[in-house]
Amino acid sequence: MWRWWKTRYRITSTHVEVRTGLAVRNHRSIRRERIRSVDTHARLRHRLARLHVVTIGAGQQVSGESALTLDAVSTTTARWLRRELLETARAPSKATPHEAASRPNEVPPRTLAERDIATIKPAWTVHNIFTVWALLMAGGVLWGTYWAVQLFGVDAPGVVERVLDWNPYTAPTAIAIGLALMWVLGVGGLALNHIAETWRFRLVRVDGDTTVLRTTQGLFSTREVNRDVARIRGVDIGEPLLWRFMGTADTNLISTGLTGFTFAKTAGSTILPRTHVSLARRVAHDVLDTAHEPLSVDLTRHPHTALRRRFGWALAIGAVAFAGAWLTTWPWAFVIAGGVLALGLGLAVASFTALGHALVGPFLVVRSGGWYRSTSVLRRDAIIGWTLRQSLLQRRLGLMSAMASTSAGTGGYWIRDAAEHDTLGFTVENSPHLLRPFLDDGQSTDRHVMSP
Numbered sequence: 001m002w003r004w005w006k007t008r009y010r011i012t013s014t015h016v017e018v019r020t021g022l023a024v025r026n027h028r029s030i031r032r033e034r035i036r037s038v039d040t041h042a043r044l045r046h047r048l049a050r051l052h053v054v055t056i057g058a059g060q061q062v063s064g065e066s067a068l069t070l071d072a073v074s075t076t077t078a079r080w081l082r083r084e085l086l087e088t089a090r091a092p093s094k095a096t097p098h099e100a101a102s103r104p105n106e107v108p109p110r111t112l113a114e115r116d117i118a119t120i121k122p123a124w125t126v127h128n129i130f131t132v133w134a135l136l137m138a139g140g141v142l143w144g145t146y147w148a149v150q151l152f153g154v155d156a157p158g159v160v161e162r163v164l165d166w167n168p169y170t171a172p173t174a175i176a177i178g179l180a181l182m183w184v185l186g187v188g189g190l191a192l193n194h195i196a197e198t199w200r201f202r203l204v205r206v207d208g209d210t211t212v213l214r215t216t217q218g219l220f221s222t223r224e225v226n227r228d229v230a231r232i233r234g235v236d237i238g239e240p241l242l243w244r245f246m247g248t249a250d251t252n253l254i255s256t257g258l259t260g261f262t263f264a265k266t267a268g269s270t271i272l273p274r275t276h277v278s279l280a281r282r283v284a285h286d287v288l289d290t291a292h293e294p295l296s297v298d299l300t301r302h303p304h305t306a307l308r309r310r311f312g313w314a315l316a317i318g319a320v321a322f323a324g325a326w327l328t329t330w331p332w333a334f335v336i337a338g339g340v341l342a343l344g345l346g347l348a349v350a351s352f353t354a355l356g357h358a359l360v361g362p363f364l365v366v367r368s369g370g371w372y373r374s375t376s377v378l379r380r381d382a383i384i385g386w387t388l389r390q391s392l393l394q395r396r397l398g399l400m401s402a403m404a405s406t407s408a409g410t411g412g413y414w415i416r417d418a419a420e421h422d423t424l425g426f427t428v429e430n431s432p433h434l435l436r437p438f439l440d441d442g443q444s445t446d447r448h449v450m451s452p
Contacts, residue, residue, distance in 0.1 A: 009070060011084060016056060018068055030068055034058040036231050036257030037268045038086045040078045041223040052078035056085065057257055057268055086212055086226050113207040117286050118272060118279070120201035120217075127248040127274040128194040134186030135179070141189060142182070196220055198273050203283065205229070213253075213287065215271060225268060231256045233408035234363070234378040235284040237295065239277060241350060241371050249277035251284060254378060254409035269409075284377065292361035294377045299356025299367055305397040306417035307352040312393070314344030347371060357415045359430060364404060368416045376413045382406045386427050386434060390420075402427050 007020040016035070018028045037057035046052060051072035058068065073081070146156050199219035206212045211229040216222070234254035251272040258268040272283055281295040288294075318341030325333035351370030358365045364383065367375040385405040394400060400423040403412040415423065428435045 011081075016068060016085065018070070028068055030056065030058045032085065034257070035085055036228055036255065038082050038226045039223070039268065040082060040225075041218070041221065042072075043221045046072055047222065050075050054078050054081050082224075082226055086210060086228060115205045115207070116202065117205055118201075118203040118283050120198050120273075124198070124273055124275050125191055125194055127243070127246065127276065128198075129187045129190040130243060130246070130248075131190065132242075134183055134190055136186070137189045137193075138182040138186035141185060194273070201273065203271055205286075213271065227253065227255065227258070227268065231258075231408075232287065233382040233406060234376060235287055235295075236374060236376045236409065237277065237280050237284060238369075239373045239375075241373070244373070247276045247278065248274050249280040250274055251280040253287070254376065254406075256408045258409075288363075288377065290361065290363070292363065294358075294360035294363040294365045295375065297358055297360050297365070299358045299365060300418075300422070302352070302355040302417055303399070303419050305399060306355060307348065309393060309397060309399065309417060310348035310351055311345065314341070314348045317341075317344050355416060355418075357418065357426065359426070364413075364430060366404070366413050366415050368414060376409075378404060378406060378409075378413055380430055382408060383431055383434075386431060387412070388423070388427070400424070404430075 002022050003020065006022050007018070009016070009018045011017075011032075014032055016030045016032060020026050035056055035058050039055040039057065040052045041055075042052045049072075052075055053072050054070040056068040056070075070081070149156050196219045198217050201217040202215065204214050204216075206214050206226075213227045213229055213232070214224065216224045232253055232255045236252045236254055238250040238252070240248060240250075250270070252269045253271055255269065271287065272280060284295055285293050318337065321337035321340040322334070325337040347370040350373075351368070354367055354369050354373040356365075356367040359380070362380050364378045364380050365375065366378070367373065383404045383406055387403040387405060389401045389403070390399070394417070398420050399417045400420040401417060402415045402423050404415075405412050415426070418426070424439075428439065
């Protein structure tokens with residue numbers, strides 16, 4: 001009651017302000033021009049009370065500023081906030097949300113054009129259930145069941161022992177059957193969880209005073225995320241190695257104010273559940289609104305010396321593993337060391353085959369990653385700098401890595417282990433105004449950096 005009584009918020013033509021607290025007063029203020037996304041979600045208890053939680057994103061994943069959350073406002077107010085903060089470019093109306101809903105002539109609603117980009121399909125479930133998390137979910141379910149039956153006096157360990165006594169199989173076979181049953185249980189749990197989270201999923205493009213990209217989803221807990229299209233700088237498609245044979249892919253935005261870290265997906269950056277890579281590419285091209293189709297072009301392959309470098313690292317790690325096995329007396333140590341070496345060599349090949357880059361019209365395309373292959377499409381006008389890096393081994397092999405710096409996504413996208421002369425020519429072609437003053441062509445007399 002104290003929190004509800006002492007919480008106030010205000011929207012002006014330039015700021016969104018929230019004041020809360022009794023003993024410790026907290027006054028937050030965010031400039032409207034910095035708003036990147038408006039996220040509205042409602043759990044089951046919110047929906048029963050016709051309330052929504054509104055989260056206003058303003059670059060908090062990049063700059064460290066925390067998001068502004070209004071928990072919880074009425075459904076009418078949530079829709080009004082979304083329209084005022086993201087969908088319209090005009091100054092905020094003086095009418096309250098309820099007045100705006102009851103007096104449409106005073107605050108005329110803007111007719112918005114919605115275009116569906118993707119809607120949920122049953123086939124998407126297959127790409128979201130076959131993960132290593134299935135065993136962990138099954139373990140959690142069994143652990144919870146164990147403690148639940150303890151409340152009723154059931155001797156769970158005794159039941160397991162009696163089942164094992166009746167088991168006609170050998171111990172390895174019984175363990176394999178048990179893991180398989182756990183996997184099936186976990187897959188079933190993940191399927192139910194996926195259906196509940198992505199129920200009636202829609203990805204639409206809404207054109208108004210401001211164009212936004214909107215996703216809506218959820219069965220028990222509903223969520224709606226609106227992202228300003230003007231802040232989008234590109235798209236990233238990730239393909240995990242273990243499920244690449246199924247064509248499974250993650251689709252994320254490269255946008256200012258939205259995190260783009262591979263293993264830190266948020267509702268703001270993720271625009272699709274895991275789907276087939278062909279659909280992910282189609283949606284990415286639709287989001288980028290371009291006819292160039294940068295994800296369909298053949299990328300420039302990197303030299304085979306990059307494979308030699310990766311083989312060197314794999315052999316070094318394998319040598320350390322065999323040295324550790326030689327120092328131990330455990331009989332399986334050399335088998336594990338051989339597995340580490342084989343895994344390292346396999347990842348080296350996968351990492352090398354993933355390397356590639358290209359310039360496609362107004363876009364830079366970079367691809368890398370062995371365990372998790374990531375293909376990033378970045379607008380060239382969003383690149384604010386380049387970092388060129390060479391280790392001692394790279395110099396001996398004639399390789400160079402270059403990072404395109406940007407204020408969106410992860411902040412930088414690497415072209416790893418490309419040929420040295422190709423990297424220099426590529427970066428100069430992409431951003432001549434940034435790099436040409438630093439090149440020593442033997443003719444310029446007014447150089448910013450002089451070669452020794």
